[in-house]
Amino acid sequence: xxxxxxxxxxxxxxxxxxxxxxxxxxxxxxxxxxxxxxxxxxxxxxxxxxxxxxxxxxxxxxxxxxxxxxxxxxxxxxxxxxxxxxxxxxxxxxxxxxxxxxxxxxxxxxxxxxxxxxxxxxxxxxxxxxxxxxxxxxxxxxxxxxxxxxxxxxxxxxxxxxxxxxxxxxxxxxxxxxxxxxxxxxxxxxxxxxxxxxxxxxxxxxxxxxxxxxxxxxxxxxxxxxxxxxxxxxxxxxxxxxxxxxxxxxxxxxxxxxxxxxxxxxxxxxxxxxxxxxxxxxxxxxxxxxxxxxxxxxxxxxxxxxxxxxxxxxxxxxxxxxxxxxxxxxxxxxxxxxxxxxxxxxxxxxxxxxxxxxxxxxxxxxxxxxxxxxxxxxxxxxxxxxxxxxxxxxxxxxxxxxxxxxxxxxxxxxxxxxxxxxxxxxxxxxxxxxxxxxxxxxxxxxxxxxxxxx
Amino acid sequence: xxxxxxxxxxxxxxxxxxxxxxxxxxxxxxxxxxxxxxxxxxxxxxxxxxxxxxxxxxxxxxxxxxxxxxxxxxxxxxxxxxxxxxxxxxxxxxxxxxxxxxxxxxxxxxxxxxxxxxxxxxxxxxxxxxxxxxxxxxxxxxxxxxxxxxxxxxxxxxxxxxxxxxxxxxxxxxxxxxxxxxxxxxxxxxxxxxxxxxxxxxxxxxxxxxxxxxxxxxxxxxxxxxxxxxxxxxxxxxxxxxxxxxxxxxxxxxxxxxxxxxxxxxxxxxxxxxxxxxxxxxxxxxxxxxxxxxxxxxxxxxxxxxxxxxxxxxxxxxxxxxxxxxxxxxxxxxxxxxxxxxxxxxxx
Numbered sequence: 150x151x152x153x154x155x156x157x158x159x160x161x162x163x164x165x166x167x168x169x170x171x172x173x174x175x176x177x178x179x180x181x182x183x184x185x186x187x188x189x190x191x192x193x194x195x196x197x198x199x200x201x202x203x204x205x206x207x208x209x210x211x212x213x214x215x216x217x218x219x220x221x222x223x224x225x226x227x228x229x230x231x232x233x234x235x236x237x238x239x240x241x242x243x244x245x246x247x248x249x250x251x252x253x254x255x256x257x258x259x260x261x262x263x264x265x266x267x268x269x270x271x272x273x274x275x276x277x278x279x280x281x282x283x284x285x286x287x288x289x290x291x292x293x294x295x296x297x298x299x300x301x302x303x304x305x306x307x308x309x310x311x312x313x314x315x316x317x318x319x320x321x322x323x324x325x326x327x328x329x330x331x332x333x334x335x336x337x338x339x340x341x342x343x344x345x346x347x348x349x350x351x352x353x354x355x356x357x358x359x360x361x362x363x364x365x366x367x368x369x370x371x372x373x374x375x376x377x378x379x380x381x382x383x384x385x386x387x388x389x390x391x392x393x394x395x396x397x398x399x400x401x402x403x404x405x406x407x408x409x410x411x412x413x414x415x416x417x418x419x420x421x422x423x424x425x426x427x428x429x430x431x432x433x434x435x436x437x438x439x440x441x442x443x444x445x446x447x448x449x450x451x452x453x454x455x456x457x458x459x460x461x462x463x464x465x466x467x468x469x470x471x472x473x474x475x476x477x478x479x480x481x482x483x484x485x486x487x488x489x490x491x492x493x494x495x496x497x498x499x500x501x502x503x504x505x506x507x508x509x510x511x512x513x514x515x516x517x518x519x520x521x522x523x524x525x526x527x528x529x530x531x532x533x534x535x536x537x538x539x540x541x542x543x544x545x546x547x548x549x550x551x552x553x554x555x556x557x558x559x560x561x562x563x564x565x566x567x568x569x570x571x572x573x574x575x576x577x578x579x580x581x582x583x584x585x586x587x588x589x590x591x592x593x594x595x596x597x598x599x600x601x602x603x
Numbered sequence: 604x605x606x607x608x609x610x611x612x613x614x615x616x617x618x619x620x621x622x623x624x625x626x627x628x629x630x631x632x633x634x635x636x637x638x639x640x641x642x643x644x645x646x647x648x649x650x651x652x653x654x655x656x657x658x659x660x661x662x663x664x665x666x667x668x669x670x671x672x673x674x675x676x677x678x679x680x681x682x683x684x685x686x687x688x689x690x691x692x693x694x695x696x697x698x699x700x701x702x703x704x705x706x707x708x709x710x711x712x713x714x715x716x717x718x719x720x721x722x723x724x725x726x727x728x729x730x731x732x733x734x735x736x737x738x739x740x741x742x743x744x745x746x747x748x749x750x751x752x753x754x755x756x757x758x759x760x761x762x763x764x765x766x767x768x769x770x771x772x773x774x775x776x777x778x779x780x781x782x783x784x785x786x787x788x789x790x791x792x793x794x795x796x797x798x799x800x801x802x803x804x805x806x807x808x809x810x811x812x813x814x815x816x817x818x819x820x821x822x823x824x825x826x827x828x829x830x831x832x833x834x835x836x837x838x839x840x841x842x843x844x845x846x847x848x849x850x851x852x853x854x855x856x857x858x859x860x861x862x863x864x865x866x867x868x869x870x871x872x873x874x875x876x877x878x879x880x881x882x883x884x885x886x887x888x889x890x891x892x893x894x895x896x897x898x899x900x901x902x903x904x905x906x907x908x909x910x911x912x913x914x915x916x917x918x919x920x921x922x923x924x925x926x927x928x929x930x931x932x933x934x935x936x937x938x939x940x941x942x943x944x945x946x947x948x949x950x951x
Contacts, residue, residue, distance in 0.1 A: 248769035411917035415871055417861045420653040421903040428642050441771055452788050455672035474773050475863055
């Protein structure tokens with residue numbers, strides 16, 4: 150019996166360790182998927198593997214037709230060439246969180262991608278556009294699973310993802326190895342485009358949190374006039390780095406960080422950690438975390454003595470009606486930083502109209518426009534580099550595709566004028582601070598959050 | 604354990620040393636935190652109150668683990684999902700009641716209705732689990748049943764995800780439960796009272812009813828109980844049902860303090876409650892209740908009390924470490940748990 154307990158304890162400990170390690174990108178991606186995928190595209194283009202049948206519904210007959218003439222292939226590329234047979238679709242993929250508490254963050258981005266495809270009329274160079282995707286969750290494990298599955302489909306031209314930075318830290322190297330390119334409209338953690346860690350296959354149209362954290366700190370210090378603050382992160386790359394940027398900037402401005410706490414993704418009881426923070430009596434708590442835990446923190450602040458009147462501030466991860474649901478009226482009066490919608494280019498109004506028309510509601514979160522721009526970058530690049538053969542087969546060389554995206558300069562996207570640097574940062578970062586004015590999520594968005602800064 | 608003198612087992616010795624080192628760390632941390640005087644007496648009280656509220660929920664779930672272990676020797680890892688199924692289903696009734704205003708005009712009645720529904724669903728799930736997944740495997744090796752339990756847990760999680768969606772649902776706020784009495788949140792008081800009354804009811808059921816007697820008999824010796832005319836299948840079903848009721852009530856109490864429910868909510872409380880059951884001595888009903896409370900309080904107080912004193916930053920991220928560290932210490936120093944394995948049945 151004792152041995153059974155031993156085993157049980159071990160299982161319990163391991164599962165907690167796994168959960169705890171979730172924050173760090175400790176897992177190194179496996180080699181196999183990469184090798185498999187890099188070899189595949191150029192040599193035997195459309196031999197449908199099991200994975201790709203899901204994406205391409207092409208009959209086998211067509212595939213054999215294409216494989217007959219690889220000898221005459223005029224396009225060479227170090228990373229391989231995607232071949233799209235006549236009548237076949239050009240396949241884009243998403244890797245977004247589409248389940249769990251952060252679902253709306255992912256769905257919001259996917260809608261951005263769909264609208265971008267619509268803007269191209271649903272087709273490119275005479276081929277229909279098709280979107281496939283995987284759930285990358287909001288965790289390193291999810292990122293790994295999604296990236297591995299996507300990397301095994303040689304027909305995928307580019308990927309829009311991931312939603313959460315912790316998924317991207319693991320997913321980006323896998324996608325990179327596979328020769329594909331992934332542009333994220335919502336990964337904001339600074340490390341992803343840090344020259345030391347950046348992989349060539351990864352770019353982003355989302356702002357770098359170096360900007361977001363700094364704007365939040367400036368607003369807190371200069372406008373709200375608070376001089377002491379506490380931060381809470383949840384161990385994810387996104388939250389931890391953002392909390393650190395905030396703390397750095399806040400201290401630089403002359404403020405004081407009195408406590409830097411952390412919780413775990415999946416925690417429910419925040420009262421203890423808040424009581425601990427209350428003993429340092431900060432004037433503001435900054436918690437750039439995600440929906441479920443953010444909801445718990447927000448709704449439990451009021452129950453902790455010593456935190457009466459404390460100001461609350463969070464970031465784009467909580468900018469969604471789900472968070473308003475989770476926190477209810479407790480969210481009223483708190484501040485959220487997010488991309489500045491009013492600084493977006495003129496096309497945004499039109500985008501909103503199309504969004505309303507197609508989905509019957511306002512955007513669910515903040516990164517739809519960034520995802521839209523990410524998709525547009527990929528599709529424009531495909532248009533530039535694709536070579537059409539006499540029989541109508543389209544050849545898309547992968548390295549050339551990447552180069553074309555990196556060469557983006559002063560591109561007028563929805564979110565501003567995009568210019569990609571060599572580390573993959575393409576955004577034109579305009580960050581605003583919004584105040585939550587209502588706890589009724591059915592009024593989302595204008596009657597729930599209002600811009601207060603700048 | 605009792606081999607003293609020359610026959611000290613070397614590996615036992617190492618384990619004891621590790622255990623003692625951990626204990627020493629806890630003591631040093633505690634002393635240095637208390638010396639800094641960072642927290643006021645009221646804050647310590649708050650930590651304990653939060654811990655008790657959380658612990659009462661662990662205790663109710665732990666009862667399900669411990670009773671099933673008592674009669675079957677099986678660790679029902681799907682019990683966390685039994686808890687989730689009730690809480691998640693209760694949401695829909697609570698939400699409907701909030702929309703038609705019942706919850707504000709008749710809060711107590713509504714609360715009872717939600718608890719009844721939640722308990723009914725949890726009980727149904729627990730019974731189905733026993734009938735479909737475990738009964739056939741009763742004579743199979745332990746490991747088979749254990750793996751089945753883990754499989755059933757995933758099955759239930761994803762069934763409920765399919766039924767109710769993968770998003771987070773939020774229970775409505777009950778007006779009369781807002782605010783506090785003597786500086787303690789009303790919700791905490793309700794949860795604590797709810798949990799204690801369930802424990803008392805359970806105790807009365809086990810000690811004073813015929814079925815309770817049958818459960819005790821089966822957990823002592825299945826075959827002899829069968830020879831004495833106890834219907835074993837029925838008794839085991841009853842055990843699962845009682846565990847389900849407890850889990851269902853725990854689900855609503857959980858929703859009262861935490862509001863949010865989703866399909867994955869049963870996993871962590873399930874693991875914690877299992878820890879609580881082992882802490883108290885698995886198979887032992889008062890032990891499970893005590894284990895839950897102790898675990899809740901330690902989780903809430905521990906990071907501030909001894910981790911901060913050791914100079915560990917962001918101590919609350921290590922909350923789970925405390926829970927499982929306690930489990931390790933208990934298994935080293937008192938492998939049968941605080942109150943001892945199956946104490947209740949020995950007394951009969």
